[in-house]
Amino acid sequence: MTVEASTQAAPPRPAAPARHRPVFVIALFLALAAVPLAVTLGLPAHWLTLVTRAMIFAIAALSLDLILGVGGLVSFGHAAFIGIGAYATGIMITEGQTEALIILPVLLAACAVFAAVTGAVSLRTRGVAFIMITLAFGQMAYFLAQALSAYGGDDGLTLYEQSTLAGFEPFANRTTFFYVVLAVLAFCHVLVRALVASRFGRVLRAARENATRVTMTGFDVGRVRLVAYVISGMIAGLSGFLLANQTEFVSPAFISWQRSGELIFMVVLGGVGSLHGAILGALAFLIAEDVLSGLTEHWKVIFGPMIVLFVLFTRGGLVGLLGRLTGRRDG
Amino acid sequence: MTTGLLIVQILNGLQLGILLFLVAAGLTLVFGVMDFINLAHGVQYMLGAYLAVTFIGLTGSFLLGLALALAAALLIGLALEFLIFRHLYERDHLDQVLATFGLILLLNQAVKMVWGAAPLSVAVPELLSGNVRLLDGILYPTYRFVLIGAGLAVAALLWFIVEKTRTGMLLRAGASNAPMVSALGVDIRKLFMIVFAFGTMLAGFAGVMAAPILSVEPGMGDNILILAFVVIVVGGIGSIRGAFVGALIVGLVDTLGRSFMNDLLRLFMSAPSARATGAALSSMLIYLVMATVLFVRPEGLLPAKGRS
DSSP, X not given: OOHHHHHOXXXXXXXXXXXXOHHHHHHHHHHHHTHHHHHHTTSOTHHHHHHHHHHHHHHHHHXXXXXXXXXXXXXXXXXXXXXXXXXXXXXXXXXXXXXHHHHHHHHHHHXXXXXXXXXXXXXXXXXXXXXXXXXXXXXHHHHHHHHOGGGTXXXXXXXXXXXXXXXXXXXXXXXXXXXXXXXXXXXXXXXXXXXXXXXXXXXXXXXXXXHHHHHHTTOOHHHHHHHHHHHHHHHHHHHHHHHHHHHSEXXXXXXXXXXXXXXXXXXXXHOTTXXXXXXXXXXXXXXXXXXXXXXXXTTHHHHXXXXXXXXXXXXXXXXXXXXHHTTOOOO | OOHHHHXXXXXXXXXXXXXXXXXXXXXHHHHHHHOOXXXXXXXXXXXXXXXXXXXXXXXXXXXXXXXXXXXXXXXHXXXXXXXXXXXXXXXXXXXXXXXXXXXXXXXXXXXXXXXXXXXXXXXXXXGGOSEEEEETTEEEEHHHHHHHHHHHHHHHHHHHHHHHSHHHHHHHHHHHHHHHHHHTTOOHHHHXXXXXXXXXXXXXXHHHHHTTTSOBOTTHXXXXXXXXXXXXXXXXXXXXXXXXXXXXXXXXXXXXXXXXXXXXXXXXXXXXXXXXXXXXXXXHHHHHHHHHHHHHOTTOSSOOTTOO
């Protein structure tokens, strides 16, 4: 079972060096924090919603980067976790439970259980087999959501209420919603970065380079990977909670394989393994999609070649490009 | 569940399996020999169908249209190989996935611009428009029989080329260990071109053959692409035999599951819950099969020799 090892010379190489440059990250978050101000100064009003949505996907992309970039495990079913988060939120709100303090623990537990079960099976495989087995679980979640006829089935579920948080309504106001999402994104980024820097993260990264050697050193690689997979799934579930509250609608399309594919594209676009690259990638992907689709209905004719040219002429994603532009490429 | 219905559904399953095999054969070769993940392979299938619409419409003849559509599909495939794909062979898989995803976006939309977003159809050739009587009162369209036959013929031809010719030998060697083949003095670039042209033609052929029985619409390649990936990992990457077996398994399991899961569940469930569970379970069935196969044999059922 060494399809990868025998034929693939280079495993997905992290774009950014392990040493990260906080300047970029701080600038990125400052720029994001300034978006509501820019909207009051004349940026089109829908940018507030757009960037909120982009940040929600950035949370999911960030969680994917933890296993894909840092762990070297290409999951092609990551949208399932967004879906579980969104559906758990949607179902509980439909049943009259809007309190986030109750929804969130249930939702995180659901994601953790799904991740633990599917991860325990998937992680016994490597390479292409892992990609396809995660796809299989993603598809199963997709068809399960389609079969939930009590909650909209194929048509999706419209939410008539948003979540409340300890009695407050943080999602009712769009600017407040924006800052809530920004805060969650920042929290997740700090959390994941701390994880990667920890001993746990070092083992995870080392296992990406050479799992056998790490095993010989006395670490249980399978368990470390499973824990990373569960954490990643829970963070993605959190983004599903936010997404359901933003769109006030949940549908099986949230879990389609195209969605999982898009998440991978966001991570690769931004720069694999650098964490803030995943955030950049998600922002770039959704904003480019929005701006281009405003220009022409045939925007994909522009967006498609842009992606192709980007891959052909840049390496290491947006983060790699930024690094070269500022001339501070280390490593 | 009558015998007649069972026979018809088995034939439908075979027919889906044959179409999947035609698409998966190219995909598995390109993946196995060139180590290149080509998501745009499904688009070749779609292009085949659209070109069939145009050329059969222009010439008024199915065979002539088929030939022209195949030639055009090959030209487009080679142009893509020359312009884009050959620059990606050395890159890692994620780059390949990203770039070919960009191509899917472009070509799906381009197809919409050229042929419109509405589904199109191709008339079944007149000679084959009749039905064949299987049993009393059970008819099966002649064209679908021809499709199954044509697919089997292509599979046999492919088997002959891969197992009995020198090019086929190089293909098999390439699927086992491409760098070694290159080191032995074979022009690997030329081999890659042949593999790629092969795959493109097969996907295009599948598209043309499917055009009269399916609606021709943008994005029709995306779903078959995912199924084709299921087929090649079930069968074993780089293995034509594996792709054939995998395609038949996926085609039959999917078709039979969709037709009989409901009745099966009705035996121990109420009608509405059987319908809901049946719909979900039958759609999941091939993925359950794939996950099980991968779990038990991660290299697939019939992997290319020397690969694992």
